[in-house]
Amino acid sequence: MASDQDFSLLLTALAPFLAAFVAPLVVRFVGRYAGWVLGIVPAAIFIYLAGLTGFVSDVRPLAAAYPWADGFEFSFYLDGLSLVFGLLISGIGTFIVIYSGGYLAGHPHLGRFMSFILMFMGSMMGLVMSDSVITLFVFWELTSITSFLLIGFDHARQASRRAAMQALVITGGGGLALLAGLILLGYTAGSWNVSDMLNAPGLFEGDAAGLYLPILLLVLAGAFTKSAQVPFHFWLPNAMEAPTPVSAYLHSATMVKAGVYLLARLHPVLGDTVEWNTILPVFGGVTLLTGSILALRQTDMKQMLAYTTMGSLGMLVMLIGVGTEAAMLGAILFLIAHSFYKGGLFMIVGTLDHETGTRDITRLSGLFSKMPVSGVSAILAAVAMAGFLFTVGFYGKEEIYKIITSGNPMDVLVVLVAIVGNALMLVVGVAIAVKPFFGPAIETPLSPHEGPPSLIVGSLILGILGIGGGLMVVEFGDYFAIPAAQAMLGETIEGHLHSLLDFAYLNWALLTLSAITWGLGLFVFFFLDQTRALLRRVAEVWRWGPDQGFDQAMFGLLRGSARVTHFLHHGRLELYLILIFVLLAAATIGPLYGPPILADLAAFFTGTESQALYPLMWFGLSELTFYEWAIILIALLGLLAVVIGRTRLVAIVSLGIQGFAVALIFMLFGAPDLSFTQFMVETLSVVILALVMTRLHLDQRDSRVLEEVVRDGGIAVLAGLGMTMAILSVLSHPLDLRLSEFFEQTSVAVAHGHNIVNVILVDYRALDTLGEISVVMTAGIAILALIRIRTGGPKLGIGVPKKAGTGGSSRKSASARKSASTRSKSRAKSGKATA
């Protein structure tokens, strides 16, 4: 069913996983060139996808499906939106793999790192190309797990472990909500494939209308946690504990955009409703403002970038929430531009950190002459980030500002928020391009020099792409942005991107808005230090945030589980046993007599006849002979004496009485073998008990107070009654004797033994008997060990041993016991021999 083309589509998701398997080996063999070698895999994927560009954007989406479980299939789908994401993932991934090779050169776990990164890449490729929502979810969770592994890569540091755990808990929790949402969506649509949902208009009309809001909220919970929207944003800045290539790749360019991707993908299915157009812009706008303001507070350049990433994700969510043609086109252009410059800026910051030993923006200055290539890359990235003329970001910004032309007050507000957010993010971009590279040179922990090619090539090329894409905006739009925006919108879009040089289409009003953005941004930039100081003072007053709340929640979970464990595992044996026996009584009495007794009570109160309790009354007592009666009486007497016996002699003797009574019962009802064994075992038990009891003192009386006697007695009587009833119930059904008859008929003919019981033991169930002997032997060894541990082994160190040096006679009794066990076993065999 899958043609060659289809299989290669699957391979794009599979190849990185295969590469991940061999990555540690590759690192071992080629050492410092591992990045360049492994980079071939994402580069090949990129080239393959690039070759499909015209085909996908002009002709039709590609699809491939492979059967999986019953009713499910791994179905893949490549349209304009998937293609843009796929190209970004594989393209930036190529540079990241190369960069990692240089950044972690000589690290003992480079192989492991490469493996994680490639696994992540495969998960991400699978995620953006999934058609089935189940497949999508599987890859979605894989990205969470690989992200966990990568953030916690430096697992010796507690901050890393905390950040990794936090990311996993937040995104994993969102993932669970997403799963519920996707399953509901799949049932509503009657298909697991997104492509089918897109072609099912009016999905939420009629009966399914009530399901829309739950599905939307569940899906949003997944997308918002993944894409770090307020109030789930805090894991993203903390994730900067990861090595810089991870921050550049997962936490700016790709993984955090998975939530945005999901929203974009499902917009044609779930979008264009009041809920969608309200919830998304509100959360997105708040996230944009929060992120871009908090970014100014930081001096660690990675933290600054992390907060602007969060702001950018807010911007994207906000635009998808608006959901118009301009918003979608603006969103995709912004997303592409952001991936270029943010990936590049992270790599530059990593290089600065790597070569100078610090990434504190206040401690770096005047490095341009020492690190010219990084400086140029940083300027290119900052220009793109600011959205200056002729960049991809510029055209994205123009499209965003075009939303205002609708005149809707909500849209005006969105554009105002976008202007402020853009301006503040511009500040960060310009600061990172200017502060470390220009001005007077200052001392840094390491003597600075330009990084090796692997560290600078990626950021340079991404910087050039951010500008170059803008210079060829018409082609760029036709091939990438517009097909993707169409997929997001679910409608056809006329190409309307025109080069800035095409003066006929120049919109002076929008250009003015851009100019306001730049002006505002540059204004804040010149007062950056003052702004930062102001924000820090605010932060000192307002200490509490969701990050601290996370700690409280996690610690609360630990404390709560400790409390629950302590409540259930209280360490009081008799309470555990009470629970067991109460349940035994309930389980035996309940099903047998519960409903009839309830009916009986009901009948009593309603005054009708009842007949539920009659089976209790009949024991067939008259069938017994007088000597059988006598033996039962002896057993009862023995049992009574065990309960009330106060001295050890009474206890031992009464134990023997009930045991012998049982042996006599066996004897009377045709079981001489059982009877012999029982006699022997009871005799031995009494002898051994008597031996040990001379060293043990039995409390003169039961320590239980009256309430406990009543409680325990009540439970015991109920459970005993229940067992009796269960036996009576069994007896009221016919017995299946097929197996017994088989043994009776074949015992002599096949096994040549006349004593059927012994034949069963040593022939038909010989392996069981072997197991039984093993149990007895093991018990004997364990007894021996228990007794010897005192003389040979170390002290337990608890309590004071009561009497020392009593080992001799105990050991004797143990060996007596052991030989006794063996004897009782050999009897079964001799029984057969004599028969």
Added chain:
Amino acid sequence: MEHALAALCGVFFTVSIYMLLSRSLIRMLLGITILGNGVNLMIFTVGRLTREVPPIVPDGLVQPATDIANPLPQALILTAIVIGFALFSFLLVLTYRAYEELDADNTDTMRLAEPENPPSPPLSY
């Protein structure tokens, strides 16, 4: 007559459970022994009773001539008795050693594995 033995089994269970619920180790040990006897008796009873005819094929015959006692429960019980004895011996020595080391035969005072106030879990990552 099965019914009378069913009632006797109930008494065995009652007594053994009552003994098991006492906190004294020796009494619990007695309870376990009685429980074993009760279970054996139960298996014996539900396999139906036949008076005085053991499941043995007389010499010279290939199959039993008359109705004999059901051999299957007997085989099961025979195994159970021996294993029950092994368990009894082991528990007895365990009790004895616990009594020696801890100077206590009350389960409430044996809290080494599950202490009264367990340490709280470490609150860190």
